[in-house]
Amino acid sequence: MSAVTLSIDVGPLRLRNPILLASGTCGYGLEMEPWVPLDAIGGIVTKSLSPRPRPGGPPPRIAELPTGMLNAIGLENIGLNAFLEQKLPALRARGATVIVSIFAETEDEFAAMVERLDGVEGVAAIELNISCPNVKAGGMEFGTSPTMTERLLRLLRPRTRLPLIAKLTPNDTNVFDVGAAALQGGADILSLVNTFLGMAIDVRRERPLLANVVGGYSGPGIKPIALRMVYEMVRRTGAPVIGIGGIQTVEDVLEFLFVGARAVQLGTVNFRDPTAAGRIVQELAQFLAERGLPSVEAWVGRVARVVSGTPVHWGS
Ligand SMILES: Cc1cc2nc3c(=O)[nH]c(=O)nc-3n(C[C@H](O)[C@H](O)[C@H](O)COP(=O)(O)O)c2cc1C
Numbered sequence: 001m002s003a004v005t006l007s008i009d010v011g012p013l014r015l016r017n018p019i020l021l022a023s024g025t026c027g028y029g030l031e032m033e034p035w036v037p038l039d040a041i042g043g044i045v046t047k048s049l050s051p052r053p054r055p056g057g058p059p060p061r062i063a064e065l066p067t068g069m070l071n072a073i074g075l076e077n078i079g080l081n082a083f084l085e086q087k088l089p090a091l092r093a094r095g096a097t098v099i100v101s102i103f104a105e106t107e108d109e110f111a112a113m114v115e116r117l118d119g120v121e122g123v124a125a126i127e128l129n130i131s132c133p134n135v136k137a138g139g140m141e142f143g144t145s146p147t148m149t150e151r152l153l154r155l156l157r158p159r160t161r162l163p164l165i166a167k168l169t170p171n172d173t174n175v176f177d178v179g180a181a182a183l184q185g186g187a188d189i190l191s192l193v194n195t196f197l198g199m200a201i202d203v204r205r206e207r208p209l210l211a212n213v214v215g216g217y218s219g220p221g222i223k224p225i226a227l228r229m230v231y232e233m234v235r236r237t238g239a240p241v242i243g244i245g246g247i248q249t250v251e252d253v254l255e256f257l258f259v260g261a262r263a264v265q266l267g268t269v270n271f272r273d274p275t276a277a278g279r280i281v282q283e284l285a286q287f288l289a290e291r292g293l294p295s296v297e298a299w300v301g302r303v304a305r306v307v308s309g310t311p312v313h314w315g316s
Helices: 080-093 107-117 146-159 175-185 220-237 250-258 276-290
Strands: 008-010 013-015 019-021 043-045 062-065 068-071 098-102 123-129 164-167 189-192 196-198 215-218 241-244 263-266
Touching (some): 068 220, 080 098, 080 107, 098 107, 107 146, 123 146, 146 164, 189 220, 220 250, 263 276
Parallel strands (some): 019 263, 043 098, 098 123, 123 164, 164 189, 241 263
Antiparallel strands (some): 062 068, 196 215
């Protein structure tokens, strides 16, 4: 074992290491057990949970593309109560760090879910999915309006002591205003990005690849765009940021941390290689040890050393 310290504080959230599995790409965590040691990665973010179970959208709802994938799952999930009763105890027993992603159609429903989660043993933080492109109500409606985002956070903040993570959509030019509004309302951490709206056509069959016609685009093709947004968000807000978008390798992880993300989430890569997260944790320790760095913290935000005039505040 190397002596490198991989643990890191992301605002009030202390993680074993900065490698998390992204919402919707690792089920409820237990599905990954054959491939990922759940107590060795930084944590898992659950599939977004709603107040009641949801059936999701019609198939085909995923499509593989040369540099990523499209999905229109439509937030199919078992509902918050079923997760807490049927999945959380096993995750707790395995020592997994669990971030619960939630999604609701109204402010009151969001508030009730946050209250329900407060104080539940084994829940490390709540990620608010205010950025899903695949649903008619809620989702991106909240996350594209700074005013609605701030109001939602102000409503939720007093209802829990758990860290609140606002997950942002890249499908709007005002992502930085929405991020600032979430922080203003009381979010502890920002995570970005959710998927980019996209589409693809099967020209031989003369129809869209997805039954929903449009969907969320993710995977390696979005990485440079996501990286730029994370860089800008850290630069502009100084907030603790979790970087997401197209990460496949330890080098990708290092890029996001370099521009100031304090942790990352791996999404689409889990479908191609579900062992990636566990391997990347080890490779990260190896990389830092080879460079003589004592900790992940020492790597975070190093962009400020080479890009002059970047007003970055690395504190959590
Ligand atoms: C099949 C699929 C389902 C997803 N479901 C959710 C979800 O329920 N909630 C959420 O916040 N993000 C969801 N996402 C978005 C991912 O968490 C992540 O933000 C996005 O895919 C970008 O990361 P990546 O390029 O590493 O996949 C989903 C992504 C995929 C591919």
